[in-house]
Amino acid sequence: AQKITQTQPGMFVQEKEAVTLDCTYDTSDPSYGLFWYKQPSSGEMIFLIYQGSYDQQNATEGRYSLNFQKARKSANLVISASQLGDSAMYFCAMREVLPNTGGFKTIFGAGTRLFVKA
Amino acid sequence: GAVVSQHPSRVICKSGTSVKIECRSLDFQATTMFWYRQFPKQSLMLMATSNEGSKATYEQGVEKDKFLINHASLTLSTLTVTSAHPEDSSFYICSARGSKEFFGPGTRLTVL
Numbered sequence: 001a002q003k004i005t006q007t008q009p010g011m012f013v014q015e016k017e018a019v020t021l022d023c024t025y026d027t028s029d030p031s032y033g034l035f036w037y038k039q040p041s042s043g044e045m046i047f048l049i050y051q052g053s054y055d056q057q058n059a060t061e062g063r064y065s066l067n068f069q070k071a072r073k074s075a076n077l078v079i080s081a082s083q084l085g086d087s088a089m090y091f092c093a094m095r096e097v098l099p100n101t102g103g104f105k106t107i108f109g110a111g112t113r114l115f116v117k118a
Numbered sequence: 119g120a121v122v123s124q125h126p127s128r129v130i131c132k133s134g135t136s137v138k139i140e141c142r143s144l145d146f147q148a149t150t151m152f153w154y155r156q157f158p159k160q161s162l163m164l165m166a167t168s169n170e171g172s173k174a175t176y177e178q179g180v181e182k183d184k185f186l187i188n189h190a191s192l193t194l195s196t197l198t199v200t201s202a203h204p205e206d207s208s209f210y211i212c213s214a215r216g217s218k219e220f221f222g223p224g225t226r227l228t229v230l
Contacts, residue, residue, distance in 0.1 A: 043211075043224040044221070045224075091161060103169075105164060106213075108163075109161060110160070110161045
């Protein structure tokens with residue numbers, strides 16, 4: 001079953017405008033973490049932002065903010081004041097704690113390719 | 119931030135040969151490392167969880183005899199693709215668990 005869903009395969013945004021990348025997730029575990037990563041054409045995964053399931057406030061990191069709606073199981077990424085360098089693939093990911101071992105596993109969504117237009 | 123390296127960054131090999139990919143945590147000790155595979159224009163798929171000093175835990179559908187994982191020290195995990203075939207061509211990414219999960223830069227494998 002799909003646990004992380006990113007419904008937008010591609011998105012366009014005008015430079016300097018804000019853009020929202022959608023992410024919904026599915027888990028029965030009360031404790032989990034949600035992440036957003038950026039993957040430019042070089043391939044390296046770049047950590048952007050993290051939201052814990054128990055965090056009361058939405059996470060923010062510079063121009064990135066996470067719109068966490070726990071009841072709806074959504075964790076959308078908002079990028080404000082888009083820049084040309086923001087053009088990349090963006091992945092939403094969820095970390096689940098594994099029962100018995102206490103370890104964890106990270107599951108990635110299919111990704112959204114963002115194109116920033118000049 | 120913490121640094122994870124992978125070597126080689128790119129490798130081309132002939133079908134039937136084996137290829138070893140190294141993943142190192144440079145400035146922290148990682149009891150757990152993860153190996154992912156990413157096909158072109160697709161997401162990362164977890165292949166296995168590598169635990170220092172014990173056997174790796176493989177995800178469903180991943181052949182453990184084909185993708186050998188060794189986590190001999192707290193800073194090094196290796197993935198060996200045995201008897202590689204063209205369908206094994208992919209981008210392999212490792213990550214290491216420290217205070218957070220830190221990703222390596224990836225290794226692009228091309229099997230001719």
